[in-house]
Amino acid sequence: MKEGPDIARIGMLFGDPARANMLxxxxxxxxxxxxxLAQAAGVTVQTASSHLSKLEEGGILAQRKQGRHRYFTLADAAAGTLLENIMGFAASRGHLRHRPGPKDPALRKARVCYDHLAGDYGVRMLDSFVARGAIESDGDNLTMTEDGRAELGTLGIDVASLTSNRRPLCKSCLDWSERRSHLAGTLGKALLAHFLENxxxxxxxxSRAVLFTPDGERKFLSLFPAG
Amino acid sequence: MKEGPDIARIGMLFGDPARANMLxxxxxxxxxxxxxLAQAAGVTVQTASSHLSKLEEGGILAQRKQGRHRYFTLADAAAGTLLENIMGFAASRGHLRHRPGPKDPALRKARVCYDHLAGDYGVRMLDSFVARGAIESDGDNLTMTEDGRAELGTLGIDVASLTSNRRPLCKSCLDWSERRSHLAGTLGKALLAHFLENxxxxxxxxSRAVLFTPDGERKFLSLFPAG
DNA sequence: TTCATACTTCGACCGTAACCGAAGCATCTT
DNA sequence: AAGATGCTTCGGTTACGGTCGAAGTATGAA
Incomplete structure (x- = not known):
């Protein structure tokens, strides 16, 4: 009845198990x-179709048809960020869906979180940046230092080109498996891309797991030593 | 079925209109x-009681009983921040619950957003800080400058005492009525408290409206001139 | 054209949860 | 002690939405 954004509308979209699985x-x-996505959610295609149209209608998903396929993605970075926030909050309240059996250790070690690296290696990377003063941390607000810019430059990452006014350069994202923060934002995205490209x-x-090669893992670990 | 935080659980909690109104x-x-809260949600007390226990169970609300009253608040700043995020996202998708009749202009002008100032005056304040270099904005990441610390000191606000590692000093929060950002974080909280105390x-x-006195409004507007 | 694949729409079923009336506790007042 | 207020629990109704089978549309392959 009151004025204001319609929280319930988007809450409901996230609130169904099938839709949550798809997201x-x-x-x-x-x-x-x-x-x-139907398979990921564990429902039939008809049901999935209904869910997908609702998510698209709600502005959470975007669709592009290609031949007889319809590819769905998160609508934009804002949708991904909100998802991350909700995941982080859920994890902080202990709302985990534990499958106590054989968990996937690769997922806990390193995985993709929308467009950046999460898991053990994700938090290790951020911790390492903070420890050596490349990034300064104030609460969960992160700022890149001059030293950091220089260091990333030697890696072949041009920080200046990553600054945008639509999305922050550095952003902390609560990691559900580690209960700590890892690095998101355009820099987090660029770093993951760098690892994959090289x-x-x-x-x-x-799955969402990121699998390091023996050589890549050695480089990563020496670049980001544990605190 | 998969591993991970239970998004659906908390999505469902936000997804009911009555609960959304309470929040x-x-x-x-x-x-x-x-x-x-029952009145705010437009339901009977029995129904409200049921909703409230679910929200508390989910870690979104906290309760403290005082005599025969039970006072409910958001569990912590994280819950408030998540709510803000969802509101911002909903607003960005145009999911507003318009009451086309007599809107409350006071609410659009200045209102409380959990613990800081929002509305026209809220974004004006942040814009003004950024324009004069007291706060630097990188995307939606905000950083306080030395000039800013000094200026706030003359206002009687000790920035050093506001730094915490649980919550950022400056944080941007998307304003649903203005579609722009205003200032949240411990500084946003301190500034609102300052206006109210003085x-x-x-x-x-x-309502959540913040009503300025004629004198207070004059001081505010001269302190934070429009861009 | 004919068949196969990818997806949507329709219709019906069904379970969950939102809802309220009534009754039950707890706390304060007199 | 008796009454009033604030809130919760119980029981029963109802409606909304998630689900799938079947049929319909679109695109590609043979």
């Missing part, structure tokens, strides 16, 4: 077809 | 009784 699957950052790691086909 | 009411930052403004009894 979690899309946190991998890559576009998925309706059938793939062959340090590759994405798993089935 | 919106609690964005005022002050504790409300079960009966008041009699520049007072809170409305019925």
């Amino acid at each position: 979690t699957a899309l946190m991998g950052g890559q576009a998925l077809t309706a059938t793939e 062959g340090w790691a590759r994405r798993s086909d089935e | 919106t009411a609690l964005m005022g930052g002050q504790a409300l009784t079960a009966t008041e 009699g520049w403004a007072r809170r409305s009894d019925e």
